Amino acid sequence: MTQLTRWNPFRAARLEPMTTFDDFFRGLGNRPMWRDLDIAADMRIDVTEDEGSFSVKADIPGVDKKDIDVSVEGNQVSISAEVKRETSKKDEDKEICTERYYGKVYRAFTLPSDIDSAKADARYDNGVLTLTLPKKKNGSSRKVSIS
Template identity: 70%
Template sequence: MTSMTRWNPIKAVSRFDPVATFDDLFRGLTTRPMWRDLEASPDLPIDVTEDAKAFHIKAEMPGITKDDIEVSVEGSQVAISAEVRRETKKKDDERELYTERYYGKVYRAFSLPSDIDSSKADARYDNGVLHLTLPKKSNGSMRKIAVN
């Protein structure tokens, strides 16, 4: 007797990768496919945490010097941008076959739930990670009104 299995159409589609299959046609040739040069810039992954006094942001930015990072804060908007530079020192007899290292500009902007006191903000860059401490602005004009 044969056992029955449930057919999952998503699983069949997930195994099929037309780009990888098409790329196999070019393996072994001396040139690489042109679409590899058109890859999008890398993401700028961030982690945002909050305590009673401030927002704490960690942004992974490997391969960037702290002089190439720019952070701006306006109200509750935060923008982080940087330029990744690539050294192109090669020997005369050396040629590049393939590279996955990105160079160019990266940018990330987002809003936080409350305004930031930019005069007390702190930024430091350690081992490829940007650490931001953005104190919350005290809202002195807000008050609760009792309903009679």
């Protein structure tokens, strides 16, 4: 199980408010890796196939369905989404820790056979995008609307 991560050299040596000066140097050599790395958001998918179609389930939590874009061209499927962060905080609110991701995610993949994009269906419910992609011998290109 590998996951691409981004290393931020400026974050590795930051001082945490609840540690003492001695604790900072004591744990310098054996600090956990997860503390020093920024983990980029990813889109996890499951693809299944039956005789007539492919089924794709993509986990995209925290996204409004109007911010998801699905396109099918031949046997190429691409999914992009934008996670937006609410910025309505009060002046006296102070962020202690922020780990939730916001930004754009994108995933593209190729299926073994062409898709009938006119009959493709997309549904988004409880953070899971479900695509039903019927197979076709001669592919075409079309944007898929999400219901």
